[in-house]
Amino acid sequence: MQETRRTPKQTRARVTVDAVLDAVVRIVKREGFAAVTTNRIAAVAGVSIGSVYQYFPNKAAIFAALHDRHVREMSRRIDEALVDHASASLEDLVRALVTAMVDAHAQDPELHDVLTNEVPNRGGPRAFQSRLRDALRLALAAREHLKPRQMERALFVLPNLIEAFAHGVAADRDGLSRTAAREEAVRATLAYLRACR
Amino acid sequence: MQETRRTPKQTRARVTVDAVLDAVVRIVKREGFAAVTTNRIAAVAGVSIGSVYQYFPNKAAIFAALHDRHVREMSRRIDEALVDHASASLEDLVRALVTAMVDAHAQDPELHDVLTNEVPNRGGPRAFQSRLRDALRLALAAREHLKPRQMERALFVLPNLIEAFAHGVAADRDGLSRTAAREEAVRATLAYLRACR
Amino acid sequence: MQETRRTPKQTRARVTVDAVLDAVVRIVKREGFAAVTTNRIAAVAGVSIGSVYQYFPNKAAIFAALHDRHVREMSRRIDEALVDHASASLEDLVRALVTAMVDAHAQDPELHDVLTNEVPNRGGPRAFQSRLRDALRLALAAREHLKPRQMERALFVLPNLIEAFAHGVAADRDGLSRTAAREEAVRATLAYLRACR
Amino acid sequence: MQETRRTPKQTRARVTVDAVLDAVVRIVKREGFAAVTTNRIAAVAGVSIGSVYQYFPNKAAIFAALHDRHVREMSRRIDEALVDHASASLEDLVRALVTAMVDAHAQDPELHDVLTNEVPNRGGPRAFQSRLRDALRLALAAREHLKPRQMERALFVLPNLIEAFAHGVAADRDGLSRTAAREEAVRATLAYLRACR
DNA sequence: CATGAATGAGTGTTCATTCAT
């Protein structure tokens, strides 16, 4: 009773916004980015075009919200891994982070591809890299004694490393299996970390 | 006498095509992707819109050609590194490849960003990953004794890794100097390679 | 209460469609066929170009609809003559049919000319000849004992005969008076019919 | 040696002009009227676009010349029939005229359809009706004693009649053989003529 | 609030015509 308690207004807004964002994804996947018109979005989302403009000031804002949602979902996973493995070893935490990112992308590779290569993204797709960097900063600071210089370098390398694998898994659909790719990602990350010490 | 010898037709075509592609880049950088209209391209390229359509069947073909040119430039650099370091150690070759890619992107980060995030890219940015993969296949086969399985994994990982770093160095190094970032990228790549053995 | 009762949607559509078709006719008459651009049609019809495309998928469809409307109008007149003179003599029925066709064309000869000679007409202008043929088939079958062979021939000749006069009246603006032409048409048609017996 | 003697210039002009006109017909038949562009005409005619403009001031002139050629061909046939049957009965002459027109259209119905319904025709297709009218005036004056009023009417009716049948035979005879249709056209025309007396 | 018909600025593209070679 208490947790689902939002005003009807908020709920409806939430539902409509999500329907719109999902519609964009569905259209890009099925008909390509060129088919993403605001009217089509409304139709696929099952709302009127007027309602779309009730929630988004313009088309670009829809894309921005879509990217935002993705970044938030990624951040959620990162935070979760961080908290769940707060007292685990660095190896285990890194494994958890890598697994979270790879799995997130592997789950719907097409979605990831769409977000990365088709939907315009003024903010850059690197928005959640900084969240990842922050998470790693916390993790490393608590566990390793790295000189500031080393820390900086590691914080440059690791997010790129992790994204490379996540990206690779999503793109190379008939390459490595998800499990193998994930293992490879963990191995590469830990190898680098060891080389840092 | 011999090197500049092309038919006037070919030369003119080349010049026009390049002017058009450069115009696209210039417009995206200065006014954003939304300002890239075919008529604007023609104006900035200093040719008539009719001439643009003499060389490109439609707008999408212009973008495709732009990506193509980029891929070719990348391939050129990869090939060069491969040949120049034909008898060098694997470490040196990998260093050369990473450096080549990083430098290529760092040279005009804005251009790279534009090509990656703004200009629609149906073929995927993976076109030159496969060139990179081929180069690495040659390099590894001649130097390391990897089991097929190991080779497969390394060839999946390395191109993604290198591209991620090239991106990363060009985009946000978060305080790291470009040289330091590049050095760290090489170190991370070699760390992975060593872990493969 | 009952006769004007249509949904607003249908009424509005009807009005817009007719305004568009009338606009085409007006433009062709006043400025020639070359001046018939979709934007000009919209302007003259008093609607936005977007609305035109709400009702017609493309420019050709506008022309098709225009011809269609003409054919329907002709068919209406034919049917009316047929029913009104169901129990009249063949002479009277033929006179009614000829009169209907000639008058229809004489009423707005310029319109007819435009439809015949300027507006592209993929379906052929003969669409309403077949309606005329059907009407005559009914009329003759009920009144004359023609052998199948004779019937076939009469059904080939009569529509052509009638169209020749209608066409002639519309085209030859300073030729015979409308009444005279109509009388001449009736005379020729009946002469032929008598020769068939 | 003497009759084909024209200056090379004139001959070349003739050949080019004809090639251009034939090209138009070929394109309309094969690809539809929309495909008739000046550049395509030049290509199909096997000459350069520049040469086309050497002989025609603009595109409309090409269409005009095409109609002109058709009218001239029709006139030739009319004149021939007139002379060949100078001392024949009116029936025979009319039969000859109808046959000439019907056959001319039946020979290449597609061409005729194209010229009538697709190629813009500012002059109206009536150009050769007046030639036909003149021929009939001569024929009737020499053979029948019609009052001026009757003559006027006959000269209004007959060309329209004959053209309608020529059209009709070429287009849709609805099961009738071409010979039968032509015979019936002659019968109908003569029936009208007799009713004039 | 929701709707969706209407809007019209702006786009990609064509093609008649020119003119330097």
Added chain:
DNA sequence: AATGAATGAACACTCATTCAT
């Protein structure tokens, strides 16, 4: 004279956005 690359005005059509209902 012949060529055909270049031109650019003009077109058909789309689609983000508005607003009366």
